[in-house]
Amino acid sequence: MTSLRSLLVCAFAVLALAATVVDSRAQDTLAIEIQGPGQARMNIVQSKPFADGNMPADAQYLNELIRKNLAFMPFLKVMSDTDILGGATLPGPKAEQIDFKPFSLAKVDLLVTAVWKPGKGLGDVELRAFEVFSQKLLLGKVYGSVTRDQLPEVADRFCMELMALLTGQGTIFKAKLAFVKPSGKGKDIWMVGAMGRDLSQVTRYGDLGMAISPAWSWDGGRICFTLIGSTSHYLGVWSGGKANVFTLPSSTVISPHYMPNGTIAVALNIRGNTDIYSLDSSFKNTAGTLVADSSIDVSPSFDQSGNLMAFVSDRLGNPNIFVKDLSGGSVRRASKSGYNTNPSMSPDGKYIAYSKQAGGGHRIFVYELATDTEKQVSFGPGSDENPSFAPDSYFIAFSTSRSGGRKIYLTTRNGDGAVQIPTGEGDALMPSFSPVAAKD
Secondary structure: OOOEEEOOOOHHHHHHOOOEEOOOOOEEOOOOOOOOEEEEEEEEEOOOEEEEOOOOOHHHHHHHHHHHHHOOOEEEOOOOHHHOOOOOOOOOOOOOHOOOOHHHHHHOOOOEEEEEOOOOOOOOEEEEEEEOOOOEEEEEEEEEEEEEHHHHHHHHHHHHHHHHHHHHHHHHHEEEEEEEEOOEEEEEEEEEEOOOOOOEEOOOOOOOOOOEEEEEOOOOOEEEEEOOOOOOEEEEEEEEOOOEEEOOOOOEEEEEEEEOOOHHHHHHOOOOOOEEEEOOOOOOOOOOOEEEEOOEEEEEOOOOOOEEEEEEEEOOOOOOEEEEEEEOOOEEOOOOOEEEEEEEEEOOOOOOEEEEOOOOEEEEEEOOOOOEEEEEEEOOOOOOEEEEEEOOEEEEEEEEOOOOOOEEEEEEEEOOOEEEEEOOOOOEEEEEOOOOOOOO
């Protein structure tokens, strides 16, 4: 954003985050422990915007954008000002102007204020987040000379900073999702921001074929996918504009996935077995075989180092999730039992999310490599499938039928309550998170 400047007002937020609350919530701290299990949600409330001078017509629009962003955080509960005794109307946006007692009585953990000042465009806006119990400023940001078109980015940047303070991660606000929507008799690839903005269509095959299983390149500039035609499968690669289509030496092209080195791994049936191959820069299967045996091996997924690959194999009977050390060649089983598909390796290489048949449908499970343990992180109703780790290795998008049809929801690796990501009308399935590097 060319005219948008960002100034950190408070540099000592870590001190407030580390402070332990000693009232009735004596064992709580303000920071969210992303390594631990899911926990009770923190309560957050926004005050009405203030203005030094005329209030911009779009001041409330920014508040609404911030509120929608915060509502996507499963560990936050966005409260209404009607939950506060006397409402959330304040005499001013700064700590010395705020009576924190009504907010403390309502068990509010965080308070967000906004004040607009004269300037170019809509003016300058100051956004602040306070910890209610300590009455300390956690985060203060000034955004100058903003326009209405820039307000979504202002909301994203502020919430990203707040998220980083609470969890150590904030990149979810930069990420995009590629996903699949029905199109006539076929299917097409679409993309949307992680907060449900900037929805756009990537491919336009409609009745001519089904574009499925999208996966982003690690530089965020390309999407590979499987194109199912009337007689064969093809490899599709989109890098803007119309996608290119490549014929591979197999009538089945299953679950292509970019490796960190820029090449594509894909499952092909060439010698009577479905194995996982690495394609060269010309999309030929001459770069090597990543997994080959008498079983069916599909669905490769990689960590950002390129040393670890999760995949599905039926070598033990039912489909199970395995992880291969590509540098040493060792293979270990990740899923512990049952029918398991759709692995997504976390970029940091510490976790694998996958879909397991359980509880009358499919549920999302997360395997932790360090402890060799798995846990359930989605709980229906309906069926939950196709998980995809966000670039922060914390959030997980997945497709579910819980609300009727198929929609995409967002949860965390701790299993916090899932939130739906807007994807327009119709079904949405097979989500794939982009690396943050995309268009930064």
